[in-house]
Amino acid sequence: MYYKQYGDTDMKVSAIGLGTMRYDEEDIKAGRLEKCAQIPLYAFEKGINYWDTAPFYCEDKSEIVTGIALSQVDRSKVYLTSKTNLGTIGDQHPTKDMFRRRLETSLDRLRTDYIDFYHMWCMLSIESWEKHMERIYEFFEDAKKEGLIRNIVFSSHMQGNEIETVVNTGKFKGMLIGYNALNYRFRQSGIKAAHEKGMGVVVMNPLGGGMIPRNPESFSYLTEGTGLTVPQAALRFVASHKEITITLAGCTTKEHVDDAVKAVEGLTEKTAEEIVKEYEDKGVSFNNLCTGCDYCKGCPKDIPVSKLMDAYNQKILTGQHEAIEDRLSNHWDIPASKAADCIACKKCEKACTQHLPIIERLKEIAG
Ligand code: SF4
Ligand code: SF4
Known part of the structure; x- marks a missing residue:
């Protein structure tokens, strides 16, 4: 050991x-x-x-x-x-x-x-x-x-x-x-x-x-x-x-x-x-996954974007939409409805290091 x-x-x-x-x-x-x-x-x-x-x-x-x-x-x-x-x-x-x-x-x-x-x-x-x-x-x-x-x-x-x-x-x-x-x-x-x-x-x-x-x-x-x-x-x-x-x-x-x-x-x-x-030198890419870097913070509507995108990661990895809700409630204690507060100002998308379609994902999370 x-x-x-x-x-x-x-x-x-x-x-x-x-x-x-x-x-x-x-x-x-x-x-x-x-x-x-x-x-x-x-x-x-x-x-x-x-x-x-x-x-x-x-x-x-x-x-x-x-x-x-x-x-x-x-x-x-x-x-x-x-x-x-x-x-x-x-x-x-x-x-x-x-x-x-x-x-x-x-x-x-x-x-x-x-x-x-x-x-x-x-x-x-x-x-x-x-x-x-x-x-x-x-x-x-x-x-x-x-x-x-x-x-x-x-x-x-x-x-x-x-x-x-x-x-x-x-x-x-x-x-x-x-x-x-x-x-x-x-x-x-x-x-x-x-x-x-x-x-x-x-x-x-x-x-x-x-x-x-x-x-x-x-x-x-x-x-x-x-x-x-x-x-x-x-x-x-x-x-x-x-x-x-x-x-x-x-x-x-x-x-x-x-x-x-x-x-x-x-x-x-x-x-x-x-x-x-x-890992970066090995060319490991996180493709369409949020990496949690939090460069997107500072949403004018106080949406915790990185946490919601982390929940969306679970959908990508499991292929199941319900995984989003599970992650939000069991891990982050955030209601999925928070995603509906987005006013599509694009501030987070401009800052996103992964160039993720955050607004589209938020719409999907909000349902
Ligand atoms: S696009 Fe939506 S989530 Fe992103 S900063 Fe603007 S209001 Fe917040
Ligand atoms: S900037 Fe993009 S990759 Fe980084 S935490 Fe925010 S959504 Fe995720």
């Missing part, structure tokens, strides 16, 4: 982290939790020492399964995470006791008395993040003082520039963000800012929600000269970034663990800039 330093700490973490949201569905339904726990145990055997979990994953059983495994290994050799937010606590104005009860539930399920990285979970926008800072950040600090959590981190679906804002507050030891060969331009400024600040950067969704393995031809360029499969090469693409500490791989089977381990064998780290240049 390839190990990296977590930000400016002395923690040595595996370049691959175990994502625990993919325990076998049938085993979960049938209550075969000991069997599911074989996955983290196997990952541990293979040197994966960062286990990422949360309430609600796997029908709310992920923490329990992960706890079963954790109780069978040396606790001090695993870096464990969990997550919380206003929605998880179940109240928009929670008290310290409510926060504490949520945390204690996670600790009980995980069979431990501390969590290494506790996430302020799923910050979809700056507004949402500000609300969380105001209402629960101090409870994170209290839990840290009591030793129940060791590091305060956040997870986010925000864009690079918004992530920079959060990073620059200096309130977090690390962050978890979605980053992959499909959306990397959206997030580069964020990962660079976090890295420079000495934060750990953990990446979820390295396979683009399954989009990359489902479209192997579009992403075959990642495998060139590697001898890896497309999913392995997509993991390696992310893990090879100097700015990225850990790449999470969701594993259902031991083969998935083996695949992920193989993806980082003999890893060479490069900066995000070097990686982009390398």
Whole structure:
């Protein structure tokens, strides 16, 4: 296993982290939790020492399964995470006791008395993040003082520039963000800012929600000269970034663990800039895909053009119109009707580095 330093700490973490949201569905339904726990145990055997979990994953059983495994290994050799937010606590104005009860539930399920990285979970926008800072950040600090959590981190679906804002507050030891060969331009400024600040950067969704393995031809360029499969090469693409500490791989089977381990064998780290240049030099073209560069920002009608175009990417890649709506609601929390506000001023199209027919796509999104 390839190990990296977590930000400016002395923690040595595996370049691959175990994502625990993919325990076998049938085993979960049938209550075969000991069997599911074989996955983290196997990952541990293979040197994966960062286990990422949360309430609600796997029908709310992920923490329990992960706890079963954790109780069978040396606790001090695993870096464990969990997550919380206003929605998880179940109240928009929670008290310290409510926060504490949520945390204690996670600790009980995980069979431990501390969590290494506790996430302020799923910050979809700056507004949402500000609300969380105001209402629960101090409870994170209290839990840290009591030793129940060791590091305060956040997870986010925000864009690079918004992530920079959060990073620059200096309130977090690390962050978890979605980053992959499909959306990397959206997030580069964020990962660079976090890295420079000495934060750990953990990446979820390295396979683009399954989009990359489902479209192997579009992403075959990642495998060139590697001898890896497309999913392995997509993991390696992310893990090879100097700015990225850990790449999470969701594993259902031991083969998935083996695949992920193989993806980082003999890893060479490069900066995000070097990686982009390398692919551009190979002639990789994103054709009609939005690359997330955000040069189109500044719409007079406040339309988040790059986010809507990212959603449109999903249609191009899956061939399904419904993929747009799914992406907008599940990832960006934006109603498709926002696209109808466009007054066709063409400002964004003139700025678009990909020369995309944005106005036409917005019409299609608006329906
Ligand atoms: S064309 Fe539409 S989306 Fe683009 S900047 Fe003008 S109003 Fe905004
Ligand atoms: S400028 Fe074009 S490619 Fe870049 S984010 Fe905007 S729509 Fe996408």
